[in-house]
Amino acid sequence: MKPSVLAAQAAFVLFVIGAWEYGDAVGLFDPKILPPPSQVAVALKGLLQSASFLGDAADTIVRVIAAFLIGAPIALATGFVMGENLDVGRSLSPIFNLVLAVPQSIFLPIFVLVFGLGFTEKLIFGITHVFFVVAINAAAAVREVPHGQVLLARSFGAGRFKIYRSIYMPAMAPQVMTGLRLGIIFDIIGILLAEMYASRSGLGVLLLRWGESYAVDKLMAATVLISLVTILINELMRVFEHRIGRWRQAMA
Amino acid sequence: MAPAIPVVIEARGLGKIFSVERAPIVALQDISFAVPEGRFVSLVGPSGCGKSTLLQMLAGLVPSTTGEVLVDGAVVRRPIPEKISVMFQDATLLPWKRIAENIEFPLEIAGVPAAERHARAAGMLALVGLSEFAERYPHELSGGMRQRIAIARGLAPNPRILLMDEPFGALDEQTRIKMGHELLRIWAKTKKTIFFITHSLTEALFLSDIVLVMSHRPGRIVGVIDAALPRPRTYDIIGSAEFGAVRNRIWKLISQDDTEAGETGMASL
Numbered sequence: 425m426k427p428s429v430l431a432a433q434a435a436f437v438l439f440v441i442g443a444w445e446y447g448d449a450v451g452l453f454d455p456k457i458l459p460p461p462s463q464v465a466v467a468l469k470g471l472l473q474s475a476s477f478l479g480d481a482a483d484t485i486v487r488v489i490a491a492f493l494i495g496a497p498i499a500l501a502t503g504f505v506m507g508e509n510l511d512v513g514r515s516l517s518p519i520f521n522l523v524l525a526v527p528q529s530i531f532l533p534i535f536v537l538v539f540g541l542g543f544t545e546k547l548i549f550g551i552t553h554v555f556f557v558v559a560i561n562a563a564a565a566v567r568e569v570p571h572g573q574v575l576l577a578r579s580f581g582a583g584r585f586k587i588y589r590s591i592y593m594p595a596m597a598p599q600v601m602t603g604l605r606l607g608i609i610f611d612i613i614g615i616l617l618a619e620m621y622a623s624r625s626g627l628g629v630l631l632l633r634w635g636e637s638y639a640v641d642k643l644m645a646a647t648v649l650i651s652l653v654t655i656l657i658n659e660l661m662r663v664f665e666h667r668i669g670r671w672r673q674a675m676a
Numbered sequence: 677m678a679p680a681i682p683v684v685i686e687a688r689g690l691g692k693i694f695s696v697e698r699a700p701i702v703a704l705q706d707i708s709f710a711v712p713e714g715r716f717v718s719l720v721g722p723s724g725c726g727k728s729t730l731l732q733m734l735a736g737l738v739p740s741t742t743g744e745v746l747v748d749g750a751v752v753r754r755p756i757p758e759k760i761s762v763m764f765q766d767a768t769l770l771p772w773k774r775i776a777e778n779i780e781f782p783l784e785i786a787g788v789p790a791a792e793r794h795a796r797a798a799g800m801l802a803l804v805g806l807s808e809f810a811e812r813y814p815h816e817l818s819g820g821m822r823q824r825i826a827i828a829r830g831l832a833p834n835p836r837i838l839l840m841d842e843p844f845g846a847l848d849e850q851t852r853i854k855m856g857h858e859l860l861r862i863w864a865k866t867k868k869t870i871f872f873i874t875h876s877l878t879e880a881l882f883l884s885d886i887v888l889v890m891s892h893r894p895g896r897i898v899g900v901i902d903a904a905l906p907r908p909r910t911y912d913i914i915g916s917a918e919f920g921a922v923r924n925r926i927w928k929l930i931s932q933d934d935t936e937a938g939e940t941g942m943a944s945l
Binding site: 671 | 770
């Protein structure tokens with residue numbers, strides 16, 4: 425990105441923070457509802473030193489990672505079969521697309537009824553958030569592997585495994601990465617939602633509790649922290665996605 | 677065709693039937709021919725007559741419904757990369773690999789050690805005159821250059837036979853003529869046996885020793901033309917009376933066939 429664009433963006437962010445701080449100082453905003461950034465920063469520092477907050481954060485992180493580690497491989501395998509086997513693909517793809525169109529949050533009360541309030545319920549809710557988007561992207565990635573390249577590899581004597589490794593994997597990688605990136609974002613949404621709806625621990629339940637008890641500085645601090653971490657994860661994966669897919673952008 | 681020259685590829689009664697929606701379509705019927713060692717043989721025929729299917733059967737990529745393919749007297753059941761390289765209409769370079777890595781690809785599959793792979797890729801790049809592009813990516817090259825790289829890649833495993841499926845079909849006329857010259861130069865230098873598919877009568881005749889003429893629906897060989905024009909050939913030969921006469925013979929074979937091919941084509945549908 426051009427330095428001038430970066431400078432403009434930084435200036436914009438600084439302006440918003442400055443205006444926010446100034447608004448509180450001159451009494452434009454009610455500090456009970458919108459505390460100044462300086463106060464939020466102090467709250468954030470406090471949270472990062474609080475063992476109980478870090479414990480809740482760890483619970484959420486474990487749920488997110490566990491759902492991803494279980495959901496993503498199953499989704500990749502399912503998507504691969506859907507892409508390779510036309511009959512499986514034709515039967516499952518429309519169903520998956522319909523499921524993706526329904527807001528998954530509406531199933532949360534049913535999940536709580538069936539699985540209770542513990543780790544299992546949140547894990548499975550997270551997995552369902554990871555699964556569909558990763559599977560559909562993997563299936564699309566398989567279908568886009570050019571037939572000519574497969575024929576070429578076969579003509580040079582490549583067996584099935586070698587074709588998967590030398591043609592499928594590089595050809596599929598960029599789109600699979602897109603699916604995984606969306607999968608982890610959906611995963612975070614699902615886990616936080618499940619925690620906010622009903623939970624004994626986790627960042628979601630803290631957000632809800634602080635909102636209800638007007639602990640706005642902590643609420644703001646946690647919101648900013650979660651936002652920053654999510655943005656960071658997304659951007660890191662996007663950079664990786666871009667790197668392994670450089671040849672694809674170049675062709676377009 | 678002098679009897680002393682051994683036959684490297686032989687097609688014996690090849691046929692292919694596709695069943696689409698339960699109605700069988702006879703794509704190829706009773707195709708027999710022989711390709712002598714070191715010769716340039718072209719197969720010319722209209723689009724959709726099954727030329728590509730035939731080439732893929734010769735390469736061992738697609739099974740035939742009837743008949744068999746022999747290479748050096750042995751029946752072909754699967755690809756034999758140590759003897760045959762295939763080139764497709766689209767250069768099919770792998771877009772995520774650099775040019776040198778693309779040329780090394782068949783060697784990588786064959787398990788050739790890295791040092792030898794690099795050396796051979798460099799040699800092939802020099803042969804096609806594109807050494808300075810070794811570290812570039814395919815999208816940085818023009819269509820004609822990509823096909824030259826595909827030729828270099830096909831030659832890298834040092835096969836004795838090149839099967840080429842309309843490799844210059846997607847190129848503009850000028851580039852196509854240049855590529856024809858380039859291919860003849862490389863052929864003269866490497867002494868490979870080349871089986872070349874095209875729908876251009878001029879291209880077939882300009883390049884070849886022997887031209888096989890194919891009909892469509894079902895695809896059959898309707899003529900074998902001995903294109904005994906002097907070599908080395910230059911573009912001027914295309915304007916010569918001799919060239920025109922042979923070209924007309926091929927054209928008659930194809931156009932004569934059109935009427936009956938239309939009927940049989942309809943009947944088989």
